[in-house]
Amino acid sequence: MIKHTDVLIIGGGVSGLASAWWLAQKGIRSTILEQSDRTGGLIDTTQQDGYVTDHAASMVLNFNTQVTQFISRSGLQDYRVNRNKISRRYVLKNNQLKQVPxxxxxxxxxxxxxxxxxxxxxxxxxxxxxxxxxxxxxxxxxxxxxxxxxxxxxxxxxxxxxxxxxxxxxxxxxxxxxxxxxxxxxxxxxxxxxxxxLPGKKGLPQEAFSFSGGMKTLTQTLSQNPLTDIHNGQKVLAVEPTKSGWRVTSKADNQEYQYLTKQLIFSTPANIAAALLQPVKSKLAELLNKIEYAPIAQIHMGFDKSGLNKSLDGNGFLIPSRENMDLRGSLWMSNLVKHRAPENKLLTSNFVGGGCQMDALKKSDAVLIDQTLSSLQKLTGIRQSPEMVRINRHQQGLPLYHGKYSDLTKAIQHRAHQSNGLHFVANYLHGISIRDRIIQAKSVSDQVYSTLRQHSHQSTTTVSINVQRVTP
Ligand SMILES: Cc1cc2nc3c(=O)[nH]c(=O)nc-3n(C[C@H](O)[C@H](O)[C@H](O)COP(=O)(O)OP(=O)(O)OC[C@H]3O[C@@H](n4cnc5c(N)ncnc54)[C@H](O)[C@@H]3O)c2cc1C
Structure with a gap:
């Protein structure tokens, strides 16, 4: 059976969900195809034994009014938890943690x-x-x-x-x-x-926040958007341009589905978009394939504070690459956001990998945990073993903005503009942060809206878009 939709979004991470939310604000219904059985993509949260650990993003850093509007109108305001006002953070210099001004x-x-x-x-x-x-x-x-x-x-x-x-x-x-x-x-x-x-130049004061229940609350709330049909467990296998838009083929439970859409948004990693576009837009696929990703692992460790010989009182620390350590940084999440750990416990979220350590994830979990613990012990004086350890590995963690990246992204966007009804809302364009994802989703959904409106004025046969405003 062929299904028709005005807008089809491939990928149900925060980029895809935010695009659907902004479209819904303009009364536009969209369809999201997500291969996994849950939405959120990189974003997820695990709650265990009183510890709340995020798998990727743990905080939204914002200074943009569109993001503020998004948070308050999407119902997320009720769950918002501001970062505690601890400003002490540290950087490693010559093997010692020094407070950053x-x-x-x-x-x-x-x-x-x-x-x-x-x-x-x-x-x-x-x-x-x-x-x-x-x-x-x-x-x-x-x-x-x-x-x-x-x-x-x-x-x-x-x-x-x-x-x-x-x-x-x-x-x-x-x-x-x-x-x-x-x-x-x-x-x-x-x-x-x-x-x-200068008048009009002043942005919002910077704010940092998370959500009660962790970052998963963000993507779960966005998934409840009534103008979005989310199909989990549907992997997109092929896309091809048609006269009036795109045909998308997906598969779920050994059954194939076909969709006809006027506007197609890719919210997947670049290599997935490249593989799907290769047969029909090979030059664009070639550009998308040039985007590389850094592997990242987040190693969460929970400690009983009573056994710590000194209080770890700040936000955590970062390690410059010249210090040549496996550990890249450590965020002390239970100091940053309340209810991340049980009373009198400390939750640390530690990072390894990135563009300076492309082989980091070749090590086993046991080795990554051992090396992280020994770095923490050396730098902070922690002597005891953690009572909770959890590890999240992302082989394709974040896009590497290396080389002539701004030329590459301009070329991708140029080719996308030449292709009727094709858009990209993803973290390899315009920033990796959740703030950037929300802002880019707004800009693309505005373009989609105006194209659909033009089409509905030009054509008497196309289905007119529903312009009622919706506050999910
Ligand atoms: C360790 C780590 C820590 C981070 N910390 C922060 C932070 O504190 N603050 C912050 O702002 N940002 C942070 N980020 C960045 C942020 O989490 C990501 O940039 C953002 O979540 C990416 O969202 P996305 O929707 O663009 O991509 P993804 O989350 O990767 O979503 C892509 C989706 O596409 C789906 N998909 C792929 N192929 C197909 C297919 N063929 N058919 C259907 N679906 C498909 C995938 O299943 C996935 O759900 C962090 C990232 C990492 C890795």
Whole structure:
């Protein structure tokens, strides 16, 4: 049987679910085909023995009003749990954890950085801006702020949080806000001041939050959208363009299904989109196949606080790649968000892998756990064994924004625009974070809406779209 739908989305992770939610706000019904028997993709949460552990994303970092609107109108506001106001975080320098200053003034007075670096920071507004198209993160930061800021501030963020290698990562794609400050205002300092002073430039103050029950609550809530037909357990096998859109073939329980859709959104990893588009859009598939992914493992460990010889009182720490350790960083989740661990217990979520350690996941669980525990013991003084250990492996954790990444993504989008009704909402375009996923989903759903509206005006035979507003 052939089913008809205005919009079909392949992939029920947060990118696909957010796209469907924004479409529903405009009264557009959509269909999501998700191969797994649950929605959420990378995002999931396990609750066991009072510990709440996220499999991938654990926090939303937001400064965008569209995201705020999304959270409040989707019903997620009721579940929102703000990050605790602990600001202490640490970075490893010469085998010792050092507190990271919270702001520019803190950096100027901190002994984390040498006098030379602090002077270089103060002269940042006077440095000429000469960014080349393919400057790497390391080149960009060295040029503007110096090696020490790269090593101790930017490298740990880029290599541990974004999973990229700063020496290979494209500055424009990896640090879009910083590079645009230089491009638009000549320096970071001038850009930050202008954003504070100029009317209409000031964004929201940065906020960080999770949800009660963990990040799974986000994707579960979005899955309840009444204008979205979600088909779990349906793996898409083939797509092909038709005169008025796309034909999509999927399979579930040994049965094949066919869909005809006007608008097709890919919300899968790039290599999956490439394999499906190869027979019909080989040039586009070739570009998508160039996107590589970093392997990442998250190793959660729960400890009884009474046995800790010193209190671990901050948010956690990051490790610069020059320290040459297997561990990339450790978030102390029970300090960051309430109800993540039972009373008097500490939940640490530790990361290994990323673009600087592409072989990290070749090790067995036992080896990863052993090496993580010994790093934690060495750096924090924890002596005891954890009472809870859980490991989440992601062989394709995050896309690597390496090489001429901004050219690659422009080329992908250019080819997609040339293909009737074809869109990509996925974390290899416009940012990996949940905030970026929500913002990109909004932008693509606006395009889909206006195309469908144009079509419904032009054609008298097409099914008109339902324009009633829905608040799921
Ligand atoms: C360890 C880790 C920690 C992170 N921490 C944070 C954080 O704290 N904050 C933050 O903002 N972000 C974080 N992120 C990033 C964020 O979690 C991801 O970028 C985001 O979840 C990706 O969502 P997505 O929907 O684009 O892709 P995915 O979640 O990968 O979803 C793709 C979906 O497509 C489906 N699919 C694939 N092939 C097919 C097919 N043929 N047919 C049908 N369906 C198919 C898959 O089953 C999957 O459900 C983290 C990521 C990782 C790995």
């Amino acid at each position: 919270e702001n520019i003034r803190g950096i100027l007075y901190s002994d984390l950085f040498s006098l030379k670096t602090r002077l270089k920071l103060m002269s940042e507004p006077f440095r000429s801006h000469s960014m080349t198209d393919h400057e790497t993160v390391a080149e960009f930061i060295r040029r503007r702020l110096g090696q020490e800021i790269l090593d101790l501030a930017i490298d740990p963020y880029v290599s541990a949080v974004l999973a990229c290698d700063p020496e290979k990562a494209c500055a424009r794609s990896t640090l879009p806000r910083l590079t645009s400050l230089e491009r638009n205002f000549g320096s970071f300092t001038a850009g930050i001041i202008a954003k504070k002073l």
